[in-house]
Every structure is written in C-alpha cells, then in structure tokens.
Amino acid sequence: MKIRNRIVETRTVLARELLPNPKNWRRHPKAQADALKALLREIGIADALLVRELPDQRLMLVDGHLRADIMPDQEVTVLVLDLTEDEADKLLLTLDPLAAMATADNQSLNQLLETVRSDDPAILALLDGLRAREGLLLQELSTLADPEPQLDQADELRSKYGTASGQLWQVGPHRIVCGDSRDPQTVGRLWDAGGVNRCLPAPTPNLKLYRTPDSRDVLVTYDELREKSDSIRRRAFFLKPNVRRIEDHKRPKFISPAKVMELSLVPVAEAGSANPPDGEVIFARISGDSQEFTLMWFGTDLGPYALPVYVDRSSEFRRVLLTPLATTGDVIVVVLVVGAVAGAIVAYSYAAGRACWNP
Secondary structure (H helix, E strand, O other), X not given: OOXXXXXXXXXXXXXXXXXXXXXXXXXOOHHHHHHHHHHHHHOOOOOOEEEEEOOOOOEEEXXXXXXXXXXXXXXXXXXXXXXXXXXXXXXXXXXXXXXHOOOOOHHHHHHHHHHOOOXXXXXXHHHHHHHHHOXXXXXXXXXXXXXXXXXXXXXXXXXXXXXXXXXXXXXXXEEEEOXXXXXXXXXXHHHOOOOOOEEEEOOOOOOEEEEOOOOOOEEEEEEEEEOOOOEEEEEEEEOHHHHHHXXXXXXXXXOXXXXXXXXXXXXXXXXXXXXXXXXXXXXXXXXXXXXEEEEEEOOEEEEEEEOOOEEOOHHHHHHHHHHHHHHHHHHHHHHHHHHHHHHHHHHHHHHXXXXXXXX
C-alpha cells in the first residue's frame, strides 16, 4: 500500500501569526504549561507544529496550541499539511488519543527514569506523575520498611529537622500539620490553608460570546482555572448583571454553559483589524491573550471587559462545617473510652462483692 505524504512544506513563522483551531478540544492545565515551559528552557524547541493553509493563505493550527500560546513572539517551525477541513478535524480528534494508546515497558521506563535528571519542580512533578500512572512509585514504596520509633532521640531529631508544634506542610495536594487533633483551629488548617482559592481564566480560556435574542445582553463563556486544585471547568455568565461584581473581583452569578444552545454566537473581528465582520452590527474584539474583550454594539464600543478573577471562599464554609465534626468525633471517642473504663470498674467491683459473699 502506498501512503500519501500530506506534508507539502516546512516554514518558520512567528507563533502569534498562527490561528488557533476553534474546534480544538484539548484544555491545558497549569501543571502541563509549567512542565512545557521548563522543558523549553532546558532543551529548547525540538518539535514542529502542524498547520493547514486556509484559502486566504493564513495558517491554522492542527497540533501545537499550547506551544504557540507559551511563546507567541518566538519563531517556530511548522509542517504545512495539504488537508481538507474534514481531514484536519479527524487529525485534531485522533492525534492525542492515538498516542495515549501506547503502553509502557516498565523495565525500560524505569531505567530511563533513573538516567534523566532535572532540578525543575515542574519536570520532577511530571516524572513523578508518570511513575505513579505506571505503578512504579508503588513498587518503590512497597520495598520500604516502616522505621521503628526513636523516642529516646526525639529532642535530637526535632533539632535536626527543625520540627515544631503548629507547623503545616504542603505535600502536593495534601497537608500535614504538627499539632493536637482535638484542637478545632489545628484541624481547620488542614481543610484550608488561609481560605484562599483563587479562580481565574485558564491560560487558553477558549472565550466565546453569545447574544440574547433581544440583543440586550451577552452570555460570556470561558474555561476557568482553580489554582488550589489546578482544575479547569467551563463557566458561563450574563455580562450586564455581573459587570460590577467582576470589577470588584467578586464571583459572578454563573449559570449552566448549556444556555448557549438558545443563543446566537457573537462574531469576532480578525486580530488587528478595525473592520467589522461582513454585515455585522454586533461583534467583538478579543485581546491576544483572550483574557479580555470589547463589544462593538451598533457602532458603540463597550468595554474592554476582563474575564473574572476572584477568590472562592466556599472552602471556608466547608471548613467551618467539618472542623466541629472532627472535634465531635474526638469527644465521642473519649466518652466511649471513659465509659468503657467506668463499666469495667463497676463490673470488677460487682464481681469482688460477689466473691466476698461466696468465700
């Protein structure tokens, strides 16, 4: 079978000149972006981006969106593919899942992991995640033995490692506190370190705007990053009732993103163009980083409007609810132990009394 080569040429272009594919379905969390930045610093550019040429000769990405976002002012090498739109969609949909179907030879992987060195925390986290997914981390842990208590060396070890009551350690997504589990304030620190969970637009927020049928408001949809959990979720809110809340860095009144099914997509003007899309009296201009937008409403400029950045305090509410429960649990355990001891004493006294009456 003869296989067609769809690569027609190689070009070097500025990353910011590449058009993002509006059908791109991948979302890139902060941890992934940090790892890619670290690899670019340590190694440099070592792969080409995939693009297809549009009828107007602009280049649209098929693969490499995160790289283009991270280094917009960098010249990058692209492979120009001779693909139809349908073929590009198929490639966009299958490239990553196809690569993910590969399985690991754990022996070879473990040997490779032993030879690769990096001091960058993002790369180390990437490699640890790989170990965990392939079960290598568990294999290493299974060979470890629990250390015996060294109570006679407590003062020496405390001095050596600098531990003290009240210290809080963050280990990945986990927290460890040195303190009394019966103290509500100590337990509360485990649930939320300071109550700060910042929510902000994802590095690539996939911003879309939709107008209501009466053209009186706009529904804003975007991908939101929650810094504490490094998770991304799709968000939607109507602009008019939330403008002041966003300016005050408060949480907007979100609604279901499914609402877009009832609305019309607001067209977006080409980057750097002052001209509206053909025949449109309502359209938008989106900033290069997609973090803010301006609405052109029947000849009037509205905005610019920034996407929401706020602190989610809901974790504080959960902490207030759960901390008393943890404390109550300790009290219940203490009551049960005291009750058991008291019962044993009564039973012993009763038995002793019986013994006196039956010599």
